[in-house]
Amino acid sequence: MRLRYAVLGLSLSMAVTSASAANDAARRLAQDAIIVDTHIDAPGELLSHWDDLGVAAPKKEFDYPRAREGGLDVAFMSIYTSPEEDAAGTAWQTANTQLDAVEAMVARHPDKFAILRSPGDVEKLRKGGRVLLTPGMENGAPIGDDLSRLADFHARGVRYVTLAHSENNRIADSSYAMKKKWGGLSPFGEQVVAEMNRLGIMVDVSHISDDAIRDVLRVTDVPVIASHSGMRHFTPGFERNISDELALAVAKEGGVVQLVFGTGFVSAKAAADMQAYFAASAAFDEENEKLAAAGKPVKSKDAFEKQWKDEHPVPVVHIDAVLDQIDHAVKLLGADHVGIGSDFDGVSGNLPVELRSVADYPNLVEGLQKRGYSDADIRKILGGNLLRVWGEVEKAAKG
């Protein structure tokens, strides 16, 4: 929980650690288990609002002290680039700069962080309390139309690529796009998936369209992951969250669905608001195009955005929303195909009250224990399943 105080025009923020609420058994298991979180947006945050994440950084949701407190072992660092950067031709530049920022964290604090390139190195590297960082690329835009860049990014430690983000790109259609471009994967996207298989980079189906997920499962030779998705069961019609049918298809091929914590994905109201926003925003743009074509002044998009936000406050949600997602996924897929990908530092703080930062995994553990999960199943969900899939992808690599 984060409280803000305005004192004499200065804004001081104080981190109040809600993890302290978790009981000792949950805290012990969180410390002992290997926790793998497949989606933390720290690198993008470092580029826009730099902090030293090796010491307390209370404005962020990921820093070393809280990662240790929460028992986090492997943090996938999201190397995120936007469709706008893709269009401007700057995605490759941004991705490499974010990778530099991750490497700088390790160079600054080699006793606290290490880059994890292989699941087989977890035990060795986490000794002494290191938190392990693995880059995961969110949006394949930095690849451009050059397949050889995948090998370059693999060499820099990237171990998954989310094929597209919020718009269709060269590789795949986006779940958010109102109009799809390819009807799934593009022909280039099929080559990208095959090359990722060859190199040992996990294919991430979060963010892409349903047809693109089907195409990925047709093309890939190895299990895939959804790095940070909710279950669509709770947010009907919201394509960004994975359907039961496709989650089953991912699990059937040995893959894992990493459940996201962000309010926008676990709250039916927030997800419905987001879908309504896409439609309203598209209608607004169309209206402005008509005005421009008629030589009339266009309306302010900023004012539209502000009004929309004012009229659609993000609802308050609790940890039960995430536990319900896990319950549904485990009943549907079995405990071997479910994991976690929080989206910390990527959702503007719109998170369940009890899951505010990397200090809070013990709250999740306690919730699962209270719902009757065995410690063995909790360990699988916290990280065992993801490490299994990563190991299979690595083993099948021919690069």
Ligand SMILES: [Zn+2]
């Ligand atoms: Zn995302």
